[in-house]
Amino acid sequence: MEEPVDEQAGDERIELADGAAEFGDPDVNRPFERFRGEHPIVVEGLVNKFGDQVVHENLSLKVNRGEILGVVGGSGTGKSVLMRSIIGLQTPDEGHIEVFGRSITEGDPEDVVGVRNRWGVLFQGGALFSTLTVGENVEVPLKQFYPDIDIDLMHEIARYKVMLTGLGEEAVAKYPSELSGGMKKRAGLARALALDPELLFLDEPTAGLDPIGAAAFDRLTRGLRDALGLTVFLITHDLDTLYEICDRVAVLADKRVIAVGTIPELLETDHPWIDEYFNGPRGRAARASKERAESLDNSTARGA
Numbered sequence: 609m610e611e612p613v614d615e616q617a618g619d620e621r622i623e624l625a626d627g628a629a630e631f632g633d634p635d636v637n638r639p640f641e642r643f644r645g646e647h648p649i650v651v652e653g654l655v656n657k658f659g660d661q662v663v664h665e666n667l668s669l670k671v672n673r674g675e676i677l678g679v680v681g682g683s684g685t686g687k688s689v690l691m692r693s694i695i696g697l698q699t700p701d702e703g704h705i706e707v708f709g710r711s712i713t714e715g716d717p718e719d720v721v722g723v724r725n726r727w728g729v730l731f732q733g734g735a736l737f738s739t740l741t742v743g744e745n746v747e748v749p750l751k752q753f754y755p756d757i758d759i760d761l762m763h764e765i766a767r768y769k770v771m772l773t774g775l776g777e778e779a780v781a782k783y784p785s786e787l788s789g790g791m792k793k794r795a796g797l798a799r800a801l802a803l804d805p806e807l808l809f810l811d812e813p814t815a816g817l818d819p820i821g822a823a824a825f826d827r828l829t830r831g832l833r834d835a836l837g838l839t840v841f842l843i844t845h846d847l848d849t850l851y852e853i854c855d856r857v858a859v860l861a862d863k864r865v866i867a868v869g870t871i872p873e874l875l876e877t878d879h880p881w882i883d884e885y886f887n888g889p890r891g892r893a894a895r896a897s898k899e900r901a902e903s904l905d906n907s908t909a910r911g912a
């Protein structure tokens with residue numbers, strides 16, 4: 609038997625179907641889309657050259673959704689160039705990069721704009737605008753991507769993001785020159801979080817911080833990843849950071865990613881750089897510190 613046709617309901621269905629079709633189109637920028645695939649970042653066969661200098665040659669890497677991936681390598685091995693390639697600030701000579709399943713290296717640049725508002729970046733040193741207050745710095749990406757947003761709402765979002773990074777409310781009105789190094793990093797992080805990103809890029813976030821400040825920043829990074837469900841691409845030279853918060857570590861050497869895995873997995877490889885890095889005096893000290901902290905945790909748990 610045929611269903612009775614309700615013209616009004618039919619119209620509604622058509623309207624909904626139209627809307628759904630528009631949002632289902634992969635070419636449309638969907639502001640509230642969340643990536644559900646396994647690898648938010650996929651790099652394949654990357655080549656980067658500056659004149660005669662080959663920085664990357666056939667570099668490949670996949671980042672898992674929800675992980676904190678530490679990226680290490682000697683100075684000048686191309687960690688920052690890799691990050692810049694992924695976020696579209698460096699055009700590679702060859703290779704393919706996808707972020708959230710969309711090509712960064714090919715296709716319509718407008719499409720990349722639709723992906724760019726889904727990541728946040730903390731550059732080395734914070735890269736804050738010195739003539740803007742912390743709050744105004746956080747508002748920069750909001751104004752860029754959501755120019756019609758209500759001004760009071762924008763101030764409120766900026767205030768919230770600043771406080772999310774552990775800075776007091778009074779920091780909102782301060783200029784970068786009035787902040788300590790650690791506070792600048794947090795302010796830069798607040799700006800990186802302005803657009804509620806799914807993906808966070810951190811370039812040497814603990815460089816220049818004292819050990820206590822660095823440990824606090826590590827805890828903040830892990831806490832934000834856990835609370836907000838972020839994926840974190842973290843370039844660092846800080847062995848304590850690797851041991852404390854990174855799920856996996858990617859090692860850059862010989863112009864490519866030579867290994868990626870947990871630290872115990874990396875220790876099983878016999879690459880001389882990896883061996884020297886993790887088994888050298890600093891590597892041993894970081895491991896001992898991690899083991900001490902774990903044994904303290906265990907004895908506290910047993911005593912409780």
Ligand SMILES: Nc1ncnc2c1ncn2[C@@H]1O[C@H](COP(=O)(O)OP(=O)(O)OP(=O)(O)O)[C@@H](O)[C@H]1O
Binds near residue numbers: 658663681682687
């Ligand atoms: N715009 C550029 N023009 C020319 N050469 C560049 C440019 N950007 C980077 N390079 C070169 O590429 C190489 C890799 O640089 P990159 O900054 O990625 O290294 P890195 O691994 O991040 O180093 P560090 O650990 O010291 O920060 C370096 O030799 C650098 O001089």
